[in-house]
Amino acid sequence: MRLTRTSPCSRQNSPRDTSNPQAEPNGQPRYCTTRNDTSPARSRARSTNRMTDTVLTQSLTLAAESGEVHRSLLQYILKGGPIGMIIILISLVAIGMIGAQLFRIRRERLAPPDLLADLRSLLGDGNIDGAIKRSSDEPGSSYLARVVGTGLTRASRSAFGMLELRSSVDEIGQLEVDRLYRLTDGIGLIASVAPMLGLLGTVVGMVGAFDAITLSDGPARPDELAGSISQALITTVLGLIVAIPCTAMYTFLRNRIDHLTTEIDEQIEEIISPLEAAGGSEAANQ
Template sequence: MNPMTPMLNTLAQDAPDSGVSALELVAAGGLTAYAIIALSVVAAALVVMHMVQLRRSSLIPPDVVDELEDLLERGDVDGAARYCRDEEHDCALTRILDAGLTRCKRSVFGWLELKSALEEAGQEQVARLYRSTDWLGLIAAIAPMLGLLGTVIGMVGAFDTISASAGFARPDQLAGDISKALVTTLMGLFLAIPATAAFTYFRNRIDALSTEIAATIEDLTAPLDTSGAAPGAGAGGASA
C-alpha cells in the first residue's frame, strides 16, 4: 500500500459533501502530487532497507566477533585477515579490521601503524553508512518544496478562474480550486515530517553503532603486539 493512501483517504472522508475521492485529490494535484507519491514509495523502501542494514547483528555479528577474538588471541593475524576477507563474513567490522591488518602488515612501521590504519578504515566505513542515508535526507528536504510548487501552480489556476470570469467567480468554485491546490502542500509535509524523523534516527543510530564498532575492534586488537614488532610474528613466528 502506498504510504500516502491513508492520508488521502482521510482527506476525502473529511469532506463527504464534496464527493471528492482520494484519486481525484491526487489528480487535482497534478504532476507534483504524483511525484510526491513516487518519493513516498522510495522513502518507505529506504526506511525498510536501513532498518535491516543498521542492525547490530548486521554490522557486528556476535559469531564473527567470537571467531576473530579467538584467532587474534592466538596471534593468528593471517588467519584473522583471511577470515575477514571471506565474503560469507562481510560486514562493517570485518572490512575495517581487514583494512587495518593488511595496511599495518605492509607498512615499514609494523604494528605501530595499526591504530591509525584502523581509524582511517573506520572513518571510511562510517562515511559510507552516512552516505547511504543521504537519499532519505534529500527526500525530506525536497518534499515540502514540491508540495509548495504544486500549491503555487494550483493557485495560479485559481486566479486564472477569476480572470476568465471577469472577476465574478463563485466563492464556492474558488474555494474548491484553492483546497485542491493546498493538497500538494499537505502531501509534501506528510512525507517530509516522517522522512526527517527517520533520517535523524538513522544518523543517530550510525553514531551509536560506530562507537560500538570502535570499542569492539579495540578489544579485539588488544592482544596484538603494538611495540613495533614485525607483523606476522605471532602464530607465524612461533611456528618458525
C-alpha cells in the first residue's frame, strides 16, 4: 500500500497548468497529492548499500580481531602458500645470477687493459707465437684472449695464412657473443616462469575459495574465503614482482653485451691490421 501526503497546492503554479486549478468551483482550496518515492530501483539500491556496509563492517571486525590489519612482509609471503615460497626461491636464484653477470660483463673483464696493451705490442712487432702464448696464459679466458688467441691459431695453421685472420676472428667473435648470451638465458627463463607460477597460485587459490563455498553449511563466511583469496592474489603479485625486474635486467645485460663486444671488436681489428697487411704483401710477392 502506497502512502500519500496531501498539501495545499502552491500558489506559484504556472499559469499554463490548467489541469491543476488552485480552487474548486465551490471556492475550497484544492489539495495536491504527493507520492513518496518507493520505486523498485531505489529500494534495491538502499538494500544493496545496507548489505555492503554490513559486509565491510564484518570484514574489518574480523581483521581487527585476528590481527591482520597490519601485516609484515614475511606474513604476506607466507600467505602465498607453497607456490609463493617457490617464487621466492627462484627470485633468490635470479638475484645471484644477475649479480654474477653484472660482475662478468664488464669491459675490464672482457678486455683487460694489460692484455690489450701486450697484444698490441706483440702483434705490432709481428710476434704471432708470442701473442698466442700471451692469450692462452691470460687468467679467466677473457673475450679478447679467446677471440685473438683462437683466431691467430687458426690463421697460422691455414694454408692462406694471415689472409684468413679476419674471417677467423669474426667467426670466433660471434661464437663468444653467443656464449655470453647463453649465460643470461637463466634470467630470461625466470622472467618467463615467475608470472606463470603466480597464475598457477591464483588458480589454486580460487579453487580453494570455491571449495570453501561448496563445503560450508549455508552462505560462506568471509573468514572462510579470505585465506584462499589472499593466496590467489599474493602469488600473482609475487610472480610479477620477480618477473618485471628480471625482464628488465635480461634486456639490459644483452644490450650491454652487444655494446661492449662491438667496441672490443673495433680494437681487435686495429691490432690485427698490421698482420693482414703483411699477409697480403707476402701473398702478392708469391
